[in-house]
Amino acid sequence: MNSELRRKIVDMVVAGKDGHIPSAFSILDIITLLYRDVLRFDASNPLWKDRDYFILSKGHGCLALYVNLHRHGFITDHDIEMFCKQGGILGEHPDRTKVPGAEASTGSLGHGLSFAVGIALGLQIQKMNNRLFILLGDGECQEGTVWEAANVARNRDLGNLCAIVDWNQSAMQLLPIDDMPKKWEAFGWNVQVVDGHNESEILGAINNVAFQTRGIPSVIVAKTIKGKGVSMLEGHGIWHHRIPNELEYGQIMEALS
Amino acid sequence: MSKSTRQQFADTMHAIGQYDENLVVMVGDIGHGILKPFAESCPGRYYNIGILEPTMISLGAGLSATGLRPVIHTIAPFMIERAFEQIKLDFCYHQLSGNIVTVGSAFDYSNLGCTHHCYGDFALLKTLPGVEICFPSSPIEFDQLFKQSYQNNQLTVYRIAGKNHGVQFEESEIVFGKGVLVSEGEDVTIIATGPLLKTALIAKEDLLSKGIKSEVIYIHTIRPLDIDLIRSSVQKTHNVVVVEEHMRTGGLGDEVLRATYDIEGLKFHSVSIPDKFVTGYGTYEELSKSCGLTPEAIVNAVNSWYS
Numbered sequence: 001m002n003s004e005l006r007r008k009i010v011d012m013v014v015a016g017k018d019g020h021i022p023s024a025f026s027i028l029d030i031i032t033l034l035y036r037d038v039l040r041f042d043a044s045n046p047l048w049k050d051r052d053y054f055i056l057s058k059g060h061g062c063l064a065l066y067v068n069l070h071r072h073g074f075i076t077d078h079d080i081e082m083f084c085k086q087g088g089i090l091g092e093h094p095d096r097t098k099v100p101g102a103e104a105s106t107g108s109l110g111h112g113l114s115f116a117v118g119i120a121l122g123l124q125i126q127k128m129n130n131r132l133f134i135l136l137g138d139g140e141c142q143e144g145t146v147w148e149a150a151n152v153a154r155n156r157d158l159g160n161l162c163a164i165v166d167w168n169q170s171a172m173q174l175l176p177i178d179d180m181p182k183k184w185e186a187f188g189w190n191v192q193v194v195d196g197h198n199e200s201e202i203l204g205a206i207n208n209v210a211f212q213t214r215g216i217p218s219v220i221v222a223k224t225i226k227g228k229g230v231s232m233l234e235g236h237g238i239w240h241h242r243i244p245n246e247l248e249y250g251q252i253m254e255a256l257s
Numbered sequence: 258m259s260k261s262t263r264q265q266f267a268d269t270m271h272a273i274g275q276y277d278e279n280l281v282v283m284v285g286d287i288g289h290g291i292l293k294p295f296a297e298s299c300p301g302r303y304y305n306i307g308i309l310e311p312t313m314i315s316l317g318a319g320l321s322a323t324g325l326r327p328v329i330h331t332i333a334p335f336m337i338e339r340a341f342e343q344i345k346l347d348f349c350y351h352q353l354s355g356n357i358v359t360v361g362s363a364f365d366y367s368n369l370g371c372t373h374h375c376y377g378d379f380a381l382l383k384t385l386p387g388v389e390i391c392f393p394s395s396p397i398e399f400d401q402l403f404k405q406s407y408q409n410n411q412l413t414v415y416r417i418a419g420k421n422h423g424v425q426f427e428e429s430e431i432v433f434g435k436g437v438l439v440s441e442g443e444d445v446t447i448i449a450t451g452p453l454l455k456t457a458l459i460a461k462e463d464l465l466s467k468g469i470k471s472e473v474i475y476i477h478t479i480r481p482l483d484i485d486l487i488r489s490s491v492q493k494t495h496n497v498v499v500v501e502e503h504m505r506t507g508g509l510g511d512e513v514l515r516a517t518y519d520i521e522g523l524k525f526h527s528v529s530i531p532d533k534f535v536t537g538y539g540t541y542e543e544l545s546k547s548c549g550l551t552p553e554a555i556v557n558a559v560n561s562w563y564s
Contacts, residue, residue: 096351096352105350108342111315111342114314114316114319115318115319117319118318121304121316122324122325124327125320128323145309148311149316151307152312153308155307156304
């Protein structure tokens with residue numbers, strides 16, 4: 001699934017000589033579905049007031065965002081070619097001030113949800129009906145601010161907010177007791193668990209979210225595989241921040257052909 | 258008893274809230290009593306959000322991203338120090354505007370100890386591009402500075418002093434980014450910020466009794482700093498003492514020295530909090546004395562230049 005976008009990500013990393021391929025592959029299927037079938041946006045007017053917001057809180061997965069922003073016309077071929085190059089707008093974390101369509105400059109983990117809750121509260125105060133999606137990493141959920149924000153979101157009835165957690169078991173490398181759905185349930189959120197590489201399951205879960213200006217916030221805990229799509233990249237080994245050499249590049253591209 | 262600067266904060270919020278529907282006030286479980294008039298007259302725009310300062314800062318940035326004008330209020334160390342990265346990234350790097358109002362800076366909460374002290378805030382905030390810093394120490398200053406700057410598309414930090422300096426300024430004297438020439442003199446420039454203006458004025462009288470005429474400049478806006486006023490005075494006097502409730506490192510003194518270092522014959526002295534934890538207890542006045550923030554410290558420095 002989404003092999004073409006996966007190949008583009010690998011090409012960007014090789015050309016830019018930097019990037020997190022497995023983190024992007026873990027969330028690519030979710031973000032691709034969101035931009036293709038869910039989010040309301042106008043690429044020619046990224047700040048359109050009626051848009052849905054999407055915040056990528058695990059900023060190091062940004063390649064999955066970039067290839068979708070490119071596919072839908074927010075950014076250009078040239079922007080893609082300039083990934084991690086001087087003068088370009090695309091770095092290893094999304095930058096709100098440079099990248100059309102990027103709602104937040106993320107990278108320091110644990111900021112995105114708090115910022116998103118502020119946006120959701122601002123929309124609620126102004127009685128605006130925009131929907132807000134945020135994608136967090138499961139490792140990121142070790143940050144205390146995630147739970148500060150989760151607490152506020154529930155207590156302020158931010159039903160316009162849908163979080164998606166990329167539950168690829170990275171967090172369990174460090175802290176193995178990690179029942180992600182139960183944590184969100186304990187904070188009073190509506191929780192659904194899906195296969196994060198199964199479009200119909202993800203879409204079904206999104207369609208279950210009421211998106212009310214006042215209501216219970218929702219979280220979709222997406223079971224994912226880090227590096228999904230290329231067996232040699234999958235899991236939690238050396239590939240987290242590695243650039244393929246010529247031989248590896250050939251092997252990866254063959255797997256994605 | 259005169260009104261406190263903090264009460265003026267609440268009164269100013271109430272006044273602006275009547276005509277600016279975008280003003281949203283968020284507090285971290287302090288100030289709900291004095292802010293009740295704002296809360297009651299501006300429903301849906303007052304949030305006692307919880308004890309979670311980093312997230313409170315990020316929430317404010319999120320509100321700003323939707324076009325609202327957030328005012329975020331709690332105790333200085335928990336916002337400026339604990340939530341520094343949220344200020345840095347979620348407001349400053351995002352290029353979002355807002356207003357942070359602190360109480361409990363320096364050692365205003367003297368008996369609560371070091372956990373509740375914050376005397377490095379100027380230094381920290383000055384590392385962030387674009388942040389404006391005010392230190393209003395009388396009601397009229399807060400009211401004027403806030404009204405002049407709260408919607409200027411920057412992040413502005415208002416460090417509310419626990420004590421008033423006791424000098425009555427006219428509204429027209431308080432201009433954001435401009436110092437106030439409190440008294441003219443030609444022998445030494447005393448630059449004071451915060452409640453220590455009172456200390457500076459006591460020192461001025463003492464020096465005058467010895468025939469030394471002091472020019473006293475009051476600074477309520479630390480950034481942007483009124484460098485023109487400071488330089489024009491020090492070019493005349495060549496002697497400058499800076500008095501502040503801040504650590505020696507990174508405070509107003511450093512800024513004044515940077516602004517005047519090339520003036521011929523410059524003599525400079527900093528009356529400020531030594532670069533160490535203030536571990537004692539007692540009243541604000543007692544801690545001020547133990548830190549050397551006294552008229553005598555100013556007078557002794559100046560006398561040494563004239564002896």
